[in-house]
Amino acid sequence: MAFSSTAAATAAAAFASGHRSAACRPSSKSSSSFLGASFPRVSAVRRCAASGAPARRAVAVTVRAQAASAGGKKSVLIVNTNGGGHAVIGFYFAKELLAAGHAVTVLTVGEEGSDKMKKTPFSRFSELTSAGAKTVWGDPADVGAVVSGASFDVVLDNNGKDLDAVKPVADWAKAAGVGQFLFVSSAGIYTTSDEPPHVEGDAVKESAGHVGVEKYIAGEFTNWASFRPQYMIGSGNNKDCEEWFFDSKNTNPPAKILANFQIPTRTNLRKKRNLAGIVRKRPVPIPGSGMQITNIAHVRDLASMLALAVESPGAAAGKIFNSVCDRAVTFNGLVKMCAAAAGIDAEIVHYDPAAVGVDAKKAFPFRNMVPPH
Amino acid sequence: MAAMASLKSSLLLPCPLSDFSGAALSISSQTRRRSWRSRGATIKVSAAADSKNILVMGGTRFIGIFLSRLLVKEGHQVTLFTRGKAPITQQLPGESDAEYAEFSSKVLHLKGDRQDFDFVKTSLAAKGFDVVYDINGREAVEVAPILDALPNLEQYIYCSSAGVYLKSDLLPHFETDAVDPKSRHKGKLETESLLESRDVNWTSIRPVYIYGPLNYNPVEEWFFHRLKAGRPIPIPGAGNQITQLGHVKDLATAFGLVLGNPKASKQVFNISGAKYVTFDGLARACAKAGGFPEPEIIHYNPKDFDFGKKKAFPFRDQHFFASIEKATKELGCTPEYDLVDGLTDSYNLDFGRGTFRKEADFTTDDIILGKKLVSV
Numbered sequence: 001m002a003f004s005s006t007a008a009a010t011a012a013a014a015f016a017s018g019h020r021s022a023a024c025r026p027s028s029k030s031s032s033s034f035l036g037a038s039f040p041r042v043s044a045v046r047r048c049a050a051s052g053a054p055a056r057r058a059v060a061v062t063v064r065a066q067a068a069s070a071g072g073k074k075s076v077l078i079v080n081t082n083g084g085g086h087a088v089i090g091f092y093f094a095k096e097l098l099a100a101g102h103a104v105t106v107l108t109v110g111e112e113g114s115d116k117m118k119k120t121p122f123s124r125f126s127e128l129t130s131a132g133a134k135t136v137w138g139d140p141a142d143v144g145a146v147v148s149g150a151s152f153d154v155v156l157d158n159n160g161k162d163l164d165a166v167k168p169v170a171d172w173a174k175a176a177g178v179g180q181f182l183f184v185s186s187a188g189i190y191t192t193s194d195e196p197p198h199v200e201g202d203a204v205k206e207s208a209g210h211v212g213v214e215k216y217i218a219g220e221f222t223n224w225a226s227f228r229p230q231y232m233i234g235s236g237n238n239k240d241c242e243e244w245f246f247d248s249k250n251t252n253p254p255a256k257i258l259a260n261f262q263i264p265t266r267t268n269l270r271k272k273r274n275l276a277g278i279v280r281k282r283p284v285p286i287p288g289s290g291m292q293i294t295n296i297a298h299v300r301d302l303a304s305m306l307a308l309a310v311e312s313p314g315a316a317a318g319k320i321f322n323s324v325c326d327r328a329v330t331f332n333g334l335v336k337m338c339a340a341a342a343g344i345d346a347e348i349v350h351y352d353p354a355a356v357g358v359d360a361k362k363a364f365p366f367r368n369m370v371p372p373h
Numbered sequence: 374m375a376a377m378a379s380l381k382s383s384l385l386l387p388c389p390l391s392d393f394s395g396a397a398l399s400i401s402s403q404t405r406r407r408s409w410r411s412r413g414a415t416i417k418v419s420a421a422a423d424s425k426n427i428l429v430m431g432g433t434r435f436i437g438i439f440l441s442r443l444l445v446k447e448g449h450q451v452t453l454f455t456r457g458k459a460p461i462t463q464q465l466p467g468e469s470d471a472e473y474a475e476f477s478s479k480v481l482h483l484k485g486d487r488q489d490f491d492f493v494k495t496s497l498a499a500k501g502f503d504v505v506y507d508i509n510g511r512e513a514v515e516v517a518p519i520l521d522a523l524p525n526l527e528q529y530i531y532c533s534s535a536g537v538y539l540k541s542d543l544l545p546h547f548e549t550d551a552v553d554p555k556s557r558h559k560g561k562l563e564t565e566s567l568l569e570s571r572d573v574n575w576t577s578i579r580p581v582y583i584y585g586p587l588n589y590n591p592v593e594e595w596f597f598h599r600l601k602a603g604r605p606i607p608i609p610g611a612g613n614q615i616t617q618l619g620h621v622k623d624l625a626t627a628f629g630l631v632l633g634n635p636k637a638s639k640q641v642f643n644i645s646g647a648k649y650v651t652f653d654g655l656a657r658a659c660a661k662a663g664g665f666p667e668p669e670i671i672h673y674n675p676k677d678f679d680f681g682k683k684k685a686f687p688f689r690d691q692h693f694f695a696s697i698e699k700a701t702k703e704l705g706c707t708p709e710y711d712l713v714d715g716l717t718d719s720y721n722l723d724f725g726r727g728t729f730r731k732e733a734d735f736t737t738d739d740i741i742l743g744k745k746l747v748s749v
Contacts, residue, residue, distance in 0.1 A: 193654075194650055194651055194653065194654020194655075194657055194658065195648040195649065195650045195651075195654055195658075195712060196615060196648065196649050196650075196651075197648070197649065288611070289610065289611065291610070291611070291613070291614065291691075291692065292613070293544070293615065293692065326696075327543045327544060327545065328543070328544055328545075329542055329543050329544075330542045330544075330692065332542055333541075333542020333543055334542075336542065337542075
């Protein structure tokens with residue numbers, strides 16, 4: 001962060017809490033890593049299921065609802081955005097569900113033939129259809145027609161950022177008797193705090209669209225849950241924040257940034273791994289001190305969390321979950337980790353965006369503040 | 374707060390300091406003590422059935438003051454091993470005469486210098502203790518004679534430090550993280566290693582920054598001096614460095630919860646506040662705690678100055694915070710104080726009453742603020 005008081009003021013925003021059990025590792029399908037802090041009642045629910053939970057099963061609603069409450073196979077509708085950082089969430093969630101034997105329909109906003117569909121994860125939808133998923137396209141405001149009147153046990157809205165976009169889906173789901181409504185919100189809605197991390201229940205920006213949605217679905221559904229992710233990475237990502245580090249146009253900063261810095265020419269002989277047989281030192285420009293903290297989670301972990309909510313609806317009902325990694329990382333640390341992953345050496349070049357005349361928001365793929373964790 | 378509320382109710386035991394009923398203790402007592410059967414079939418919730426002969430190394434300065442009170446209240450026999458330089462007991466601000474009389478009449482003192490290893494060994498062996506709380510140990514050599522003197526020791530509970538963690542870009546620190554054998558706290562690390570290598574039931578607690586009434590480390594006091602003087606608060610860098618404070622009473626509670634707790638056997642626990650705080654945020658929290666107006670914060674680049682041997686800021690200039698999830702999950706305890714409440718407690722019982730440990734010294738502030746020192 002640049003050493004200026006105005007910059008520091010914006011940098012005081014906090015990061016949200018991710019519990020230790022939500023580890024930053026690709027989680028297995030049976031993901032017991034999430035049975036810790038985030039889902040404390042999961043084991044209780046499972047014991048109840050095993051012992052018959054007579055009170056719940058005796059309530060005869062419909063055959064489908066009983067099967068759903070038993071944690072059996074579900075039919076799930078994913079209303080998915082057609083671009084941006086969250087697009088990949090629906091893709092991985094669909095894969096988790098399919099692997100667990102659930103029936104999946106993905107409704108992608110817009111048209112199947114649009115240019116947006118040429119990018120990942122959409123370009124990889126064959127991986128879903130070959131596993132049995134239905135993929136449809138259309139306007140979420142017309143969801144009932146787009147899914148041709150099909151009914152579902154669970155609906156995930158991974159599209160709307162405000163009530164205008166989500167309300168039609170929520171209203172349709174309620175009228176159709178959908179048992180569980182899930183929403184991908186955002187950890188960006190927490191208000192700035194001096195005391196990180198943000199935990200669920202902390203104050204949020206009332207004007208944020210996602211907040212309006214959370215309130216609405218809480219009022220409409222008994223069984224609802226909201227998931228607040230920060231930054232997602234993973235292959236198939238539509239918005240490649242991690243790619244930024246590997247793109248040479250970013251990692252060769254313009255002359256005006258380099259003007260005051262000397263880039264060493266001697267290569268680091270300790271790092272033997274290299275690309276194309278050549279050890280390269282790549283300068284990576286970071287605005288400010290590089291001490292700013294962010295939270296990056298693998299989308300597979302968020303997908304596991306969503307799948308657990310589907311399989312243990314009782315444990316998730318009525319709750320909000322931060323969907324982030326158990327550790328935050330500094331911008332400096334992130335660069336070092338990307339470099340290590342790529343087997344190249346990175347030379348971090350710190351600069352003051354104001355002094356150089358660069359818009360910090362555009363200069364770096366992560367928000368220049370401490371986000372929720 | 375739905376998720377957290379559910380989490381708490383399903384996983385945690387309540388543990389307010391004033392009402393420590395030792396639920397964890399009675400569970401462990403069932404498994405370990407055969408003699409409780411002779412007391413009847415009912416499980417005694419109070420820890421009187423488990424009264425221990427406890428030795429506290431130190432105990433008259435800060436953490437030990439609160440910890441020893443907690444242990445005495447629970448019915449244990451508590452002996453403080455100190456050189457006697459500080460009064461063995463002192464009435465705490467806010468403590469009633471009756472409470473103080475009760476405590477001071479019960480707590481025992483063993484006078485000695487823990488650096489005198491022979492004395493330590495013979496005096497401890499002569500008395501025999503069930504449990505040792507080592508609050509002031511710094512080096513492994515200090516611990517060896519204690520272990521030698523007490524071969525039947527039930528538990529050695531050590532106050533280590535989160536300062537042992539190797540600096541990292543990935544935070545918070547977890548108990549399993551890499552430690553730094555070259556840190557200023559390497560003596561603590563070596564002590565932990567010694568405990569691990571000896572056949573003793575040990576527990577190690579790693580606090581981050583401790584605060585609260587009677588703090589002898591100028592943590593909150595540093596801010597309070599400046600706030601009281603109406604001075605701006607100079608903070609290095611951008612002030613967004615993240616640190617973490619834990620109230621001394623919550624630390625004492627945690628120390629109490631590991632006593633006789635099988636889940637604490639040969640385990641390390643980070644103990645601190647539930648939330649972290651930025652440097653700027655801490656300045657604001659101290660202002661709130663003392664009823665001061667919003668402080669003026671001046672940021673500076675520490676590299677632009679030479680302060681000589683003086684410390685211009687009481688915290689290490691980096692992110693430094695640790696996760697307390699392990700303690701929350703395993704010991705069933707969450708901190709009672711949030712930051713502003715805790716700082717208010719500290720202010721009301723200490724600085725706000727006109728007491729503090731170190732006189733205000735604004736030398737480095739003035740260097741930063743560019744004021745010339747005028748010698749009178």
